[in-house]
Amino acid sequence: MKAAVIAVGNEVLFGDTVNTNGAFVAAELTAAKVQMVLQTVVPDQISQLVAAISQARRVADLVVLIGGLGPTVDDITRQAIADATGCPLQLDPTALADVERYFAERRRPMSQSNRQQALVPVGGQALANQRGTAPGLWLEVDSQVVVALPGPPIELAPMFRETVLPRLRQRLEGGRQVIWLRTSGIGESTLQDMLGDLLTTTNPSVLPYAKLGEVHLRILADAASQPAAEQMAAQRLAAVMALIGPYVYGQGDVSLESVLLDRLRQRQQTVAVSESATGGLISARLSDPAGASQVFLGGSIVYTASAKVHFGALDAGELRRHGPVSAWAAEELAHSVRHQLDATWGLASCGWAGPEADGEVGLAYTAVAGSAGVTWREHRLGHNRHDVRHRLAQAALWHLYQVLDEAE
Amino acid sequence: MKAAVIAVGNEVLFGDTVNTNGAFVAAELTAAKVQMVLQTVVPDQISQLVAAISQARRVADLVVLIGGLGPTVDDITRQAIADATGCPLQLDPTALADVERYFAERRRPMSQSNRQQALVPVGGQALANQRGTAPGLWLEVDSQVVVALPGPPIELAPMFRETVLPRLRQRLEGGRQVIWLRTSGIGESTLQDMLGDLLTTTNPSVLPYAKLGEVHLRILADAASQPAAEQMAAQRLAAVMALIGPYVYGQGDVSLESVLLDRLRQRQQTVAVSESATGGLISARLSDPAGASQVFLGGSIVYTASAKVHFGALDAGELRRHGPVSAWAAEELAHSVRHQLDATWGLASCGWAGPEADGEVGLAYTAVAGSAGVTWREHRLGHNRHDVRHRLAQAALWHLYQVLDEAE
Numbered sequence: 001m002k003a004a005v006i007a008v009g010n011e012v013l014f015g016d017t018v019n020t021n022g023a024f025v026a027a028e029l030t031a032a033k034v035q036m037v038l039q040t041v042v043p044d045q046i047s048q049l050v051a052a053i054s055q056a057r058r059v060a061d062l063v064v065l066i067g068g069l070g071p072t073v074d075d076i077t078r079q080a081i082a083d084a085t086g087c088p089l090q091l092d093p094t095a096l097a098d099v100e101r102y103f104a105e106r107r108r109p110m111s112q113s114n115r116q117q118a119l120v121p122v123g124g125q126a127l128a129n130q131r132g133t134a135p136g137l138w139l140e141v142d143s144q145v146v147v148a149l150p151g152p153p154i155e156l157a158p159m160f161r162e163t164v165l166p167r168l169r170q171r172l173e174g175g176r177q178v179i180w181l182r183t184s185g186i187g188e189s190t191l192q193d194m195l196g197d198l199l200t201t202t203n204p205s206v207l208p209y210a211k212l213g214e215v216h217l218r219i220l221a222d223a224a225s226q227p228a229a230e231q232m233a234a235q236r237l238a239a240v241m242a243l244i245g246p247y248v249y250g251q252g253d254v255s256l257e258s259v260l261l262d263r264l265r266q267r268q269q270t271v272a273v274s275e276s277a278t279g280g281l282i283s284a285r286l287s288d289p290a291g292a293s294q295v296f297l298g299g300s301i302v303y304t305a306s307a308k309v310h311f312g313a314l315d316a317g318e319l320r321r322h323g324p325v326s327a328w329a330a331e332e333l334a335h336s337v338r339h340q341l342d343a344t345w346g347l348a349s350c351g352w353a354g355p356e357a358d359g360e361v362g363l364a365y366t367a368v369a370g371s372a373g374v375t376w377r378e379h380r381l382g383h384n385r386h387d388v389r390h391r392l393a394q395a396a397l398w399h400l401y402q403v404l405d406e407a408e
Numbered sequence: 409m410k411a412a413v414i415a416v417g418n419e420v421l422f423g424d425t426v427n428t429n430g431a432f433v434a435a436e437l438t439a440a441k442v443q444m445v446l447q448t449v450v451p452d453q454i455s456q457l458v459a460a461i462s463q464a465r466r467v468a469d470l471v472v473l474i475g476g477l478g479p480t481v482d483d484i485t486r487q488a489i490a491d492a493t494g495c496p497l498q499l500d501p502t503a504l505a506d507v508e509r510y511f512a513e514r515r516r517p518m519s520q521s522n523r524q525q526a527l528v529p530v531g532g533q534a535l536a537n538q539r540g541t542a543p544g545l546w547l548e549v550d551s552q553v554v555v556a557l558p559g560p561p562i563e564l565a566p567m568f569r570e571t572v573l574p575r576l577r578q579r580l581e582g583g584r585q586v587i588w589l590r591t592s593g594i595g596e597s598t599l600q601d602m603l604g605d606l607l608t609t610t611n612p613s614v615l616p617y618a619k620l621g622e623v624h625l626r627i628l629a630d631a632a633s634q635p636a637a638e639q640m641a642a643q644r645l646a647a648v649m650a651l652i653g654p655y656v657y658g659q660g661d662v663s664l665e666s667v668l669l670d671r672l673r674q675r676q677q678t679v680a681v682s683e684s685a686t687g688g689l690i691s692a693r694l695s696d697p698a699g700a701s702q703v704f705l706g707g708s709i710v711y712t713a714s715a716k717v718h719f720g721a722l723d724a725g726e727l728r729r730h731g732p733v734s735a736w737a738a739e740e741l742a743h744s745v746r747h748q749l750d751a752t753w754g755l756a757s758c759g760w761a762g763p764e765a766d767g768e769v770g771l772a773y774t775a776v777a778g779s780a781g782v783t784w785r786e787h788r789l790g791h792n793r794h795d796v797r798h799r800l801a802q803a804a805l806w807h808l809y810q811v812l813d814e815a816e
Contacts, residue, residue: 022423036422279695291764300708304705306749
């Protein structure tokens, strides 16, 4: 099955909004073994949208439209589908009842214009929207499928995953399995060297994606059936893990901080953080997941020498001798914050983020203190201030992750 | 002038990468008075790219291609432009010298495949790339313009702004002036009420864009000449500022933290931060701009009660009485951290971010302590953990901004 995705609206076309919806739908379709052949963005003008739908139907079996389903005159997607397919609109009583219930449940008055959201092309079906007023559309015509989804991501994503994808799967031949791995502590080129021939096969395929501070890996397997694809992917996963397992911290849409917090929670352990160059980035990440306060206690931001002495409890003379960016400073900060907050683990960072610096920009240290002592690591993280700071936060979290691994 | 933007490559088409380049170019063109009519994303396949270029030339006077200029066989943009326009490729000696110099300066060997990056359609020109190996292309054919830009944003943005935009301006009739304003401390609907009729005129137009915790405003004026457009925009700016001036913290691409740091630096003042619910977000923002350490000293992350007592120096009994989310706690934390780090200003946050909470999710406090005393504010910031945390960080920075304003 080949697919085209059309985003409707001036806001995306004029670049005021980045087309994240298009990327989401394209990635979901690709993972479901649908071949993406085209993405377009068109203005809120019916003639241009009709032309785009017609063009998409010439190259694709599936056309997914995003946006333009609201109640205003700018919302032209329903009419454009009707015009492009020759299936006139009619009022769908079930869809109308859904829209009316949405307003009734929220005790909000429903305007007359919302009625047009219940219009459906003849032969098509409305797709219920749990989170907004705009029903989606599903239309099968000339052995093709035309789907329309609402623009707000919070409405689009569940409608796509819960309603559209299951319907598409019934039409898809064969199976596809996608596994995403997240790695840390290893660069893309080293990872490629370690994976070697595994990167050159096409089915299953293994593809690295470099992100700031970490590399993600996509394993993709196609087969005649879904179970066969899952088995192929699982075998390739085992081969990948045998080569780079120690660098893989999770599968799917997980963050390093959420994995860390889960591990600490399972052990009933806690962590406190003392940050210099990262200036709050490590703490902000560790306090991001829900329930973080069971594990992350807090810490100190010791951005200046005075803060290192007063909050970090560093000896002023020793600090001058070793310098604020040193293995000694990282160790002392980790040690201090662990004791100050009575945490199982103390984690610390220091470094020269630049652009102006009294030392080598990109040079940085992390330290992890625990009951068995303290370890430090030296890092060289490039020359861009933003990247150095974010890579250092990642390096600190990874340092703690590996110490936990060893302590297991 | 009407424009179409074509992004080339499977990575964008399949949704692995969000098309931020397309949004960037579209926004820049819109600001320069070019009418965006189409955006497309096509695979790394020459026949499909040729078809997309031909289609774009039917609806637009300007076609901008993004990506596909590298040295590999997947990089098909040059050949596709040649095929679609009938202008065959030839080696451009100047472009070749540029590519060779790029490698020589970095003492890296240049492979034979990099030579093809110096191919230019007959009648076209190579655009020098200061930051990578791939020259861009500029081709005028049949009174239309075809431009090709490299895919890496760090190469694309300067080439577009420094080379392409000045050339386009020579072909554009009339003038357009765009002014972006950034506001904080006011919701979109209140802002709309205050601006009233200013939002309904079409030229100049004033358009709000709601972001997380702040609202941006775009003023856009079209006129027969650039000076006339600038004058119209300046007059509308004055009218807007007369109505909402106190909520505008900056123009253009500035952040609230960078404006705050500049103001503090001018006064030779410093700030220290004590964060509870924000967990490091305020400190991470204040340490983000280059040169932050002259102004931002550091502070404490007091995520748990124990941290509030040990790092925040809060009295344990009083903390139980008032609760960790209270005006009292915010005031005490701001006061403590100011004294602990001997800062001009102490800034503090506390709140219930949820989803599980011992109080009302979204309820939060900020406090600012200075030599003249301490002030606190109460906030209700919604029910989504991520949004509450980021809105609270914004509210804290805005609290300090306004206290500075009053202290002027």
